[in-house]
Amino acid sequence: MSATTKSKGEMTRDRILEIAESAVLAKGFSNTSIDEIIAEAELTKSGFFYHFRDKTELARALLSRSFEQDDIILGGIFERARELSDDPLHAFLVGLRMLAETMGNMDKAHPGCMVATVTYHDKQFNDDIRTMNRNGMVRWRALFLSFLVEIVQTYPPRADVDVDALADMLSVTVEGGIILSKVFDDPKVLADQIMQYRTFIRLLFQGN
């Protein structure tokens, strides 16, 4: 067997996660029952609990899965952006444009949706989730910060800024943008907001 081959158990687990993911995204976590998942996955309750200790472990698995996907997407975008320009400001601006386009094309299943649907499940759980969430945010901040620290060396900012807050501002824009996009049922809102952030960056370091 090759290294990429999955065992029967792993395949079943993946199938459960796949089914659970779409159900949770469509109806929310607490409104997705185990019975429903196992019916679609064609296995028994015992089978489900063979793979997951309890429903909370399912939530955790769902969440770490979505974080991995986010990291890949985000990392890919800004890696390409760096390749396209040696100048950190230009690269960041290019990355932001690509991010806006990517987000604008997602009709459902925005990264971050899983966070929102799952976060408020229960108290004990929240502590675990907050830690995972924080790790995710810290990775984002680090990524954006790597651009910003380079940028401020070359381009004197037009106003007093805290680069940390400026890096977080992009996370804020994405998270808040997702909420407004859902509320208005329009993915364009998120894309527009990322472009607003881009305008701020341009104005701050380039003056136009």
Added chain:
Amino acid sequence: MSATTKSKGEMTRDRILEIAESAVLAKGFSNTSIDEIIAEAELTKSGFFYHFRDKTELARALLSRSFEQDDIILGGIFERARELSDDPLHAFLVGLRMLAETMGNMDKAHPGCMVATVTYHDKQFNDDIRTMNRNGMVRWRALFLSFLVEIVQTYPPRADVDVDALADMLSVTVEGGIILSKVFDDPKVLADQIMQYRTFIRLLFQGN
């Protein structure tokens, strides 16, 4: 009896809402049981269902309550801001600073928390909530827009901007800022982000 006197029924209903609010904010909606609420309110299950058709109606009531409170706080802040300056830009900047301060001083129970805890409860419910949420957002947008349209008349913007998106950007900042504040367990994050938005506005219309 004066017009402000509440009937016995209204008082009981308010008591339920009060108890439910703190419980939901502390532990989440699905983790707050009706049994628990009625125990603290010292009434029976039948008594509860006399006031609320089901748990979803409780959620709705909780939500519209928090919207009302938000409107009062937000409206109050920007009304005072207008009083303090005839210039729309200065007034807006003052309002933003007051908003940042107000938000930074809230340790828990940010406006918007109730939205998050309650929104993903169930599918049917989500549609109702989205409408309420949208109305809330539209009111915010209108409020912020009333400043921005005045501002652009006096101050030519340093970059191409869409005032609608700019108005929404503040909602985005607040909603996203709340998420990051919760994740990092630090209300200062939200305050900082509002100040970042303020910097953007200053830079855009005042150039520094």
Added chain:
DNA sequence: TGCAAAACTGTACCCTCGGTCTAGTAATAT
């Protein structure tokens, strides 16, 4: 002061859902 409406209590019951336990069986890897 009396009477209807409002605001409940009490009890019994049903369903769904998360979760546990035990015992047994089929598939698979080595």
Added chain:
DNA sequence: ATATTACTAGACCGAGGGTACAGTTTTGCA
């Protein structure tokens, strides 16, 4: 072949949301 993995079968439990309905108290008001 055999131990481990990956399940099935089925009985059961408690919490929680919700219903039905009959009865009782409390309140506002003419």
